[in-house]
Amino acid sequence: MSFKAAAVQMCSGVDPVKNAAAMARLVREAAGQGATYVQTPEMTGMLQRDRTAARAVLADEAHDIIVKTGSELAAEFGIHMHVGSTAIALADGKIANRGFLFGPDGRILNRYDKIHMFDVDLDNGESWRESAAYTAGSEARVLSLPFAEMGFAICYDVRFPALFRAQAMAGAEVMTVPAAFTKQTGEAHWEILLRARAIENGVFVIAAAQGGRHEDGRETFGHSMMIDPWGTVLASAGAAGEAVIVAEIDPAAVKAAHDKIPNLRNGREFSVEKIAGAVAGGVAA
16 A cells, blocks of 8 residues: 655754754644655754753653654644654663654554664764763564554664664565764765665665754754665755655555565575685685
8 A cells, every 4th residue: 555755854953842843843744745654854852962961951751842742743643653763861861862653643653762873983073972872772673554564773774784684574665764864974875875775675765864054063964865665766855954755655666676676585594704815925725
């Protein structure tokens, strides 16, 4: 059964209340265009590099304004509402980078905590250590929905194809990758990584992104996009600022892609042996 999906691009600031209002306005726009599944970016609720300031406004799941607003929007429009992720305060003082999928009645159908932490040093001097503040998730999810089998990932997870392959082998037809990609890494890798995950697994990929220069000084790449199982970009947003993109998603195209390129069925187990290369006096026998 085909469905209309929307990816909402945002430029979240440091105030969760303002970000919740922006999310609500954009989701209303998406629902007005007929979308029955709407996805928002990673860290919808707040992008704040100052961890002390961030912790001062964080809430647990039961009191988080983004969770509350996401539930209300799902129920108001009768849609599947996917908050790509938001920062949730945990009892041990750390934070979860957690996504939520709400059903049309506003109930939480799925939670997903980002598994892979963005601990990197980039060429332009940017340095990120997510693991210093966030608790990594450890469980991948494939959720059976009325319109599709859906897998979940967040941002940096896209660089770990084993996660996507495991979900595809479990039957996922649509993979979700809400993100806040940096401008530098996005320019180099964003589209090619998303298209690769779609092509190699024969699935749809929906990726709502943060885009633009944020209040905390960082700059994200934007270019929210939706991709079909053959790797075709169905819809794409610009580099910066808010946007709503929509596309028709037909899970039947997943079977068609798998029939053409049956790599999920053709995969074989193998071992890896590390051998010596050149040796003194010649090459290894």
